Amino acid sequence: MFYREAGQFKSTYRADQQILPIRQDRVAMALLLLTAFVIVPLTAPEYLLRAILVPFLILSLAALGLNILVGYCGQISLGTGAFMAVGAYAAYNAQARIEGLPLIVSLLLGGACATVVGVIFGVPSLRIRGLYLAVATLAAQFFVDWAALRLRFVTNGSESGSVSVSGLHVFGLPIESPASKYLLCLSFAVVFALLAKNLVRSGIGREWMAMRDMDVAAAVIGIRPVHAKLTAFAVSAFIVGVAGGLWGFVHLGAWEPAAFNIDRSFQLLFMVIIGGLGSISGGFLGAAFIVLLPIALERLPQLLHLPVSTAMSSHLTSMVFGVLIVFFLIVEPHGLARLWATAKEKLRLWPFPH
């Protein structure tokens, strides 16, 4: 099938401003959503849903949130794990303390708390820049790790600092079966992706990008750095917080602070960079890369029936993974999303280059 937009004319700005101006893209997206919402839950085996797709979707969501901060507003953060943790523990407290609070509401409350924390730790960004800020955000990471272990109210008095949830319901439907968990996460991911897309193509999004590309010029045309940066931190932290809630509630079910440690922060930053800074799809592509690749690599020897010891295979995995990351950064520093975009550019002109 040809990927052409010839003959597709835009008569209104509204039409020209929609997310997917090209018809073929709209069709493709529709198909993708159909597959994701109908076909996958019906056909995919439990392992795929529970162990691959659920974490993939949740991390995509978190990456989406981080991308707003790093990709669109240009503020590097290594404290993402902390914001996830805040979201998870806050949501847990909401559930534990308020009888019969709907799950969705607690998750959003978790996001709200994460927003507050995010803004607080965003304040230094008004003065500190680049890598300095990146390292400074680690303060959030370690502080939250500590708080979750030390402050009793965070874990609702749990002696050991670990908490657990069960019997999840959404609109009266139990969230137990793999498919239901998957659909819940998918819905969150899709809705937030849409909202985020709207933000970044509206005034606020342009403020963020202006701040990222040339902050002085941005200030001169009347953009307030405080407003731009803090809203970015807030929105980002909110989404990340909700993702954290999902991670704790839906994926793990019970967790200790280590579930949101610094490794998580790095992992998410990876997803954003590999996936593509400043693109909504980037989060998803990046998450796919980072979540699926190691698992696939690890299974490879077994598939090929190579006699490789567990330790060896995981060492090899980590080596190949490392190499691939560097390789990707070399071929396309702007990430998979850009790769995809260029491919489309080519396709649009094909078979007549230039």
Add this chain to the structure above:
Amino acid sequence: MAFFIETLIGGLMAGMLYSLIALGFVLIYKASGVFNFAQGAMVLFAALAMARFAEWIPQWVPALANPIVANVLAFALALGVMVLVAIAVEKLALSRLVNQEGITLLMATLGFTYFLDGLGQTLFGNDIYKIDVGMPKDPVIVAESLFQGGILISKEDLYSALIATVLVALLALFFQKTATGRALRAVADDHQAAQSIGIPLSTIWIIVWSVAGFVALVAGVIWGSKLGVQFSLSLVALKALPVVILGGLTSIPGAIVGGLVIGVGEKLSEIYIGPMLGGGIEIWFAYVLALLFLLVRPQGLFGEKIIDRV
């Protein structure tokens, strides 16, 4: 009082080791603009190499069974390995990533981290290994005349701190006095300028990464003989991050002062504030400390000031 001094000294000695690792970060950042998160992995890798070679050499050549000889040879071999790593990094990755943004380079170094962790454990194993360079393990009590009970100092830490100090001094000299050192600093300021002196950038990067590898090796030996050589060594580098930003990414004196400040700040906070908060605060306190400094001087204690021109 005596205990306060003990804490202080403990902090200073720990801080000196942080400085050492921080130095690794600064050297590389100065010369190649790369924030090298692989520093920790390099420490582990170097320590593993050192430990295993020291173990293997007597097996290969029984004539070299003498521990000193074995250690020296192992150190040399390990250093060689680190140089190879440096060359590989430059040829295979850095040279292809020139003029990328800082964040991209940072991510690349995380890629190195995965690779080195995997490779190190594949080549050298993933158990606990011993580096025995004859560090004294027992403490000494000093100044008993001044305070009753005196001041207890861990000899091992003392020696480690001394070694670190010497190394740091040497590197500082190397940068100030030698031609290569000057060239390295030139690169830091302006790549074209450096090339115009007639030193190819690639050479300089290889040198810098090798030096960083050397620093990692020494740090690895010190920490390794302290903790035993095992995967967790790679996490020691995290302790150096607040030091680096506190001191300024581009400043060698910054790394030193920053290290001491963080070292002392950590210990004092843990001992005197920690109990009120249930303890375990030093890890984030170090970062908060760095953060506060940055709010006053966004470019760190000795970092270069950033001015906007439009």
Add this chain to the structure above:
Amino acid sequence: MRRVGEVILDVRNISVQFGGVKALSDISFDVREHEIRAIIGPNGAGKSSMLNCINGVYQPSEGAITFRGQTFRHMNSRQVAQMGVARTFQNLALFKGMSVLDNIMTGRNLHMRRNLLWQALRWGPAEREEIAQREKVERIIDFLEIQAYRKTPVGRLPYGLQKRVDLGRALAMEPQVLLLDEPMAGMNVEEKQDMCRFILDVNEEFGTTIVLIEHDMGVVMDISDRVVVLDYGRKIGDGAPDEVRANPDVIRAYLGTQH
């Protein structure tokens, strides 16, 4: 039809320091409504610093700036923008990651009212507002004749066009005073002519007051009503082009710096 009016912007005894270096010392001049006012001077004369003070990018150590009767010791960038002062930059300060359209749209940001939630939903009022602003921006795009590049990332455009986008972004703010920092630097003759036309059109059609920094004496003398001359941070001349051309200090300054 334009006619020069009252003093709209009045700069009094401005001095700026960086550490020990004095970038500007005791500069005073005024700008009248609807006029084209040029600031000239050799490199490092402090021309850009002057604009940066007006924009609130730099804070002057002494002096004050009066705009429409309101006097400020320090300007605040956002306030300045709200009062209708727009600005282009010497060495392009465009938002490289964004398309031409988005770059110019940022100029409309001050005029956008919808809050974050509306924008997130992008429904009803938010959508309408977005479209309304888009229409305004499209007019500017037509005016600057860059329709073809709407969706192109500015980074990919040739220098001359980038300069236009820079101007477009400033125009999108519907400014009363437009500060242009070397709008024609590094352009070929045709491009310069186009740019001159745009500037004059803006000045005439919208009656926008223009403060212009430019190296090309020819251009300056042709289009500007009055000229200020700076040299090493001091003012050495001020007046109509012909007066300035005759001013010995100015001649010396320029001969001093040429070849």
Add this chain to the structure above:
Amino acid sequence: MRRQWLTMILSVMLAAGAQAQQAKEQFFPLLVYRTGPYAPNGTPWANGKQDYIKLINARDGGINGVKLTFEECETGYATDKGVECYERLKGKGASMIDPQATGITFALTEKAPVDKIPLLTLGYGLSAAQDGNVFKWNFPLMGSYWTAADMLIQQIAKKEGGFDKLKGKKIALVYHDSPFGKEPMPMLEERSKMNGFELIKIPVTAPGVEQKSAWLQVRQQRPDYVLLWGWGVMNSTALKEAQATGYPREKMYGVWWAGAEPDVKDVGEGAKGYNALNLNSSGQAPKVIQDILKYVHDKGQGTGPKDEVGSVLYTRGMIIQMLSVEAVRRAQERFGKGKVMTGEQVRWGLENLALDQKKLDALGFAGVMRPLSTSCADHMGSTWARVQTWDGTKWNFSSDWLEADTAILKPMVKAAADKYAADKKITRRTPEDCQS
């Protein structure tokens, strides 16, 4: 891009699914960590488990003719990786699982009941899980952190010459700052109220490579005893810092996860006199170890290095595997010899273990561990442990068998279990349910 990966994973799944459907094979999922910060401790543990499976197949031809199969999955001690492994191996017909990490245990405690797979957490996990009436699927066999804490205090009291002597003493808990390290606190607080000693809590931030300030605090507080609640690098580092600050190792008592070879090996002389609990013996003397050497290692089938066979954690891993095997055997006695047991059936087996001395001797575990018998109400089976002391080169037992004081333990477990049941809105199991 994404869809490609999905399809690839899918195909992997189908392949895996196919393997699982083979008859007459009892599948044991092995969650292990042979890499990462805890690898030195995780590796012998994993080797012990694997070797025992190989032994049963090689020596006895399986359990009543049912061959044992296994697959390892590397968790690297990370919870989310552990969950992925669990889901992966579950699909291959897992009938019980040993998470081998506290964090993963927490996550699986929520999942296991749903999937009907019993959790075997020998000597770790949730202490309250001893109460089988509430924690139907958890089996903290042989001991929990509460029993460990209690026994250590008992031992210290013995040293001091009676519980009354503990009054006014200072005991410091130097703990891994994580749920694992915090678990013993309730018991220690209980004990300190009872016996009137002062409990000082000194956290060590995981993984514990930098402990200077912790030991400065020890030096400041000068406690009479230090309880070491560490795992991995934290233990050896603690011992070295103790040496560096001149704290007598004789006064240090570790939990059974702080009492293996990797913890003291590279400290050597420096750890001389250090005491630690141990659930099991170590060394190659026991018959079962000899069998493993004979039937597995001498056949070139050994998992790890031969000389590490019989090390503390190796032996513990071997015990865990033995108990799972015996649980299957027990289940077969009820649900049909020579059949492959399901998760529920194995659960019943774990709940009805009756390993008296005679059985243990028969299994070749004489002197390795004490008899153990579980019940519906008690999922722990026994709380025996001994204190061992490091002499600079090897571990020697320095106490006779200790047993946790049920008078203190029981009510605490019950209370905690009730709280859990209340939070989770689960009712205690009925006697009928126990028969199922």
